[in-house]
Amino acid sequence: MQLLRGTKDILPDEIFLWQHIEKTASQIMKLANYHEIRTPIIESTSLFKRSIGNGTDIVNKEMYNFIDQGSREITLRPEGTASIARAFINNKLYTHTTTNRLWYLGPMFRYERPQQGRQRQFHQLGLECIGSLNPMADAEVIRIAHKLLNELECSNYNMEINSIGQLEERHKYKQSFVEYLERYVNDLDNNSKNKLYTNPLKILDSKDTKTQEIIYDAPCLHDYLNIKSKKHFDKVCEYLEFLNIQYNINKQLVRGLDYYNYTAFEIKTKLLGTQDTICGGGRYDSLIQELGGPNIPAVGWAIGMERLLLTIKNQLNEKIHNKKPIVYLAVNGQNTEKEIFNIIQLLEQKDISYHLDLDTNSLQKQLKKANKQKAKACLIIRDYEIKNNCVTVKKLSTSEQEQFSMINIHDLIKTLKTIN
The missing domain is CATH 3.30.930.10 (Bira Bifunctional Protein; Domain 2)
Incomplete structure (x- = not known):
């Protein structure tokens, strides 16, 4: 199609x-x-x-x-x-x-x-x-x-x-304009010829060089106002x-x-x-x-x-550049999927844009994709983070990593909002 x-x-x-x-x-x-x-x-x-x-x-x-x-x-x-x-x-x-x-x-x-x-x-x-x-x-x-x-x-x-x-002023003008153009009807472009008696004012807008030369000396609408x-x-x-x-x-x-x-x-x-x-x-x-x-x-x-x-x-x-996600969400492990939905809801509440990786790739591949997406940070959740009730944030511009406790989530949000 x-x-x-x-x-x-x-x-x-x-x-x-x-x-x-x-x-x-x-x-x-x-x-x-x-x-x-x-x-x-x-x-x-x-x-x-x-x-x-x-x-x-x-x-x-x-x-x-x-x-x-x-x-x-x-x-x-x-x-x-x-x-x-x-x-x-x-x-x-x-x-x-x-x-x-x-x-x-x-x-x-x-x-x-x-x-x-x-x-x-x-x-x-x-x-x-x-x-x-x-x-x-x-x-x-x-x-x-x-x-x-x-x-x-x-x-x-x-x-x-x-x-x-x-309307009445244009009507008087049209009569004079048509009378003038009738003397040159054979020299007008075909489109203007077709408009001569149906919509003569549009001839004024003609792009044809010869027609423009003809209307140069035509009566002027302004004189009829x-x-x-x-x-x-x-x-x-x-x-x-x-x-x-x-x-x-x-x-x-x-x-x-x-x-x-x-x-x-x-x-x-x-x-x-x-x-x-x-x-x-x-x-x-x-x-x-x-x-x-x-x-x-x-x-x-x-x-x-x-x-x-x-x-x-x-x-x-x-x-303006197309808005890229601030956070790339990388998930790796057996028990991480449900926890990531909690994180997503939190990010949405704080108006932080994100991209959730759905391809179940290795963590290394997900980090490469995060860089390709031009995200500012990668938020990582593995079995380790689930076990320790934390999340890991990797700043993609510097490759620095930092862990944040889920108990004190305010520090995580503050960091994500200030990452350049």
């Missing part, structure tokens, strides 16, 4: 990096009063069609859809925000507080061509600030992303930000400058999901080639109402965990 293309096993020698990111994120979210939420990985297909948009590649090409045994159209979630919005409405979280701060971490699914930083099952860490129109909310969520990346020593990135205005949209964006930029968060205004920046309005931003790295976006987000003030909930604004972002790990893996490997 082979692993499915576009999926990956996260093995024990890598999982500690994931756990470090999760722990760091959890601490930061807790300080900012964000609360974790977990939603199912399967949802009704209609949820994503209504939220993400029928004109997007995600809905048209990338979603994992199936019909279940109840003849329902089901989709493996391709992103997190729509599910959070659905959960927010279903559980009437808006009745508890005016502003809900939520964060999540979990697997998402998109049928894309696998490459570095892009898998068909991938993971997103995201947050949503639901309930505020204040530009401070936009700045707050960006600040938290900035703080998290810096805590994880991911410093080699740039942030791009733009205002995509409101009204005073309200411009004021909101200017305020967000003002807060970012006060927070000393560097950014570039990219007037061609659009997000791939239809529900965004006002602020849109991406955090990019130069270390991943074309898959360079490690964090993306923005404001989505109409999504909750469009899904049948009250008219409540929101802003948020998502970080791709796999891309983030590719960016910071080397730094993390140097900073």
